[in-house]
Amino acid sequence: QLRHLPPTDYSGRLRTSDSLLMSTRKAFGSLDRKRNEVVSQSAFAFLFSELIQYSQTRVNTADELIAKLEDAGVGIGQRTLEIACWRDRTSKRETRMRGILQFITQTLWKSLFGAAADNLQRSVDLEDEYLIVEKDPLVNAFISSAPVNCAAFVAGIIRGVLEASRFPAQVTAHDNEEGATVYLIKFDPEVLQREKRQS
Amino acid sequence: MRRPNLAKCAVPAVVMSGGTCLFVIVAPDDTPMYDAEFPEARGKQREDTLHLNQLTVVHAALDMIDELVWGTQAMHLKQVDRFNDYLVSGFVTAGHVRFMLLHEAKNEDSIKSFFNDVYELYIRLLMNPFFTVGSKMPNSFDQRIRQLAKRYFG
Numbered sequence: 182q183l184r185h186l187p188p189t190d191y192s193g194r195l196r197t198s199d200s201l202l203m204s205t206r207k208a209f210g211s212l213d214r215k216r217n218e219v220v221s222q223s224a225f226a227f228l229f230s231e232l233i234q235y236s237q238t239r240v241n242t243a244d245e246l247i248a249k250l251e252d253a254g255v256g257i258g259q260r261t262l263e264i265a266c267w268r269d270r271t272s273k274r275e276t277r278m279r280g281i282l283q284f285i286t287q288t289l290w291k292s293l294f295g296a297a298a299d300n301l302q303r304s305v306d307l308e309d310e311y312l313i314v315e316k317d318p319l320v321n322a323f324i325s326s327a328p329v330n331c332a333a334f335v336a337g338i339i340r341g342v343l344e345a346s347r348f349p350a351q352v353t354a355h356d357n358e359e360g361a362t363v364y365l366i367k368f369d370p371e372v373l374q375r376e377k378r379q380s
Numbered sequence: 381m382r383r384p385n386l387a388k389c390a391v392p393a394v395v396m397s398g399g400t401c402l403f404v405i406v407a408p409d410d411t412p413m414y415d416a417e418f419p420e421a422r423g424k425q426r427e428d429t430l431h432l433n434q435l436t437v438v439h440a441a442l443d444m445i446d447e448l449v450w451g452t453q454a455m456h457l458k459q460v461d462r463f464n465d466y467l468v469s470g471f472v473t474a475g476h477v478r479f480m481l482l483h484e485a486k487n488e489d490s491i492k493s494f495f496n497d498v499y500e501l502y503i504r505l506l507m508n509p510f511f512t513v514g515s516k517m518p519n520s521f522d523q524r525i526r527q528l529a530k531r532y533f534g
Binding site: 212259260262263264265267272275276345378 | 449450454455474475476499500504506513
């Protein structure tokens with residue numbers, strides 16, 4: 182059975198009495214996430230593995246590969262920040278470090294990976310460093326061996342979110358002793374200065 | 381950044397024909413992404429009015445927004461600045477993109493709905509992986525914004 186979309190004139194003139202946005206939504210889909218709308222993990226794993234192999238042919242060192250994977254994630258972070266906030270429907274932004282970190286470990290992680298991150302810790306010695314611990318990163322699920330930890334991609338996503346919301350930071354992915362992946366977030370000095378002014 | 385004292389400027393008052401609004405979208409790095417005047421001004425007049433308006437009022441309003449942004453978690457900043465008869469209303473997205481409207485009449489509810497709908501359109505545009513902040517806005521975006529403005533501001 183064919184599904185008919187309502188007629189929309191691409192010059193922008195409406196042909197129905199629906200509002201402009203209603204017709205846009207019908208033609209292009211609602212921005213809200215439909216129930217159970219997920220991407221197949223195998224599809225993602227396949228695409229991700231191709232991304233890694235593609236990047237490998239274009240770099241010479243492991244560090245360059247990490248940088249390429251991180252850069253691939255930054256744009257995703259910027260976009261998921263906006264759409265996750267919009268879907269939340271509260272018209273609220275995060276203005277404190279604690280707030281944006283909670284947003285990342287809870288809302289963002291659930292939206293991207295289906296569950297909240299395992300752990301968020303603050304570094305003991307340094308007040309500008311935080312760690313997110315993930316026992317089994319979803320992106321690494323089907324990677325048996327790689328020259329680097331491909332969760333660098335997720336580190337890039339986190340950095341994209343932080344930069345877009347004006348909490349610039351360096352974010353790197355590391356393996357810890359227990360085999361889990363740790364994302365180390367080091368905020369730029371301006372973030373701490375602003376945080377002090379706010380409290 | 382010190383705000384210019386506009387009352388003492390030699391620049392003539394904001395030149396806009398009565399009843400028009402100026403809408404500007406500013407990127408996080410303070411570069412203008414999009415601007416439009418409703419209803420659309422024609423020809424040379426358009427460049428003059430936009431140039432004057434952008435230089436003086438909108439940039440001063442950006443400074444006000446920068447101060448407000450860290451004091452509240454709201455996206456709707458309502459009225460952020462005033463210049464003679466004109467009001468500037470602001471909206472900041474999660475990704476720190478700013479929408480500003482320069483207008484005469486106080487019209488909070490319409491402006492709030494307008495900003496919400498623009499936000500939705502902007503996100504739709506942003507979801508395109510080929511669009512990055514700083515690239516040229518597509519014509520369809522411009523057309524849709526004008527349709528929204530017509531609906532909310534007549």
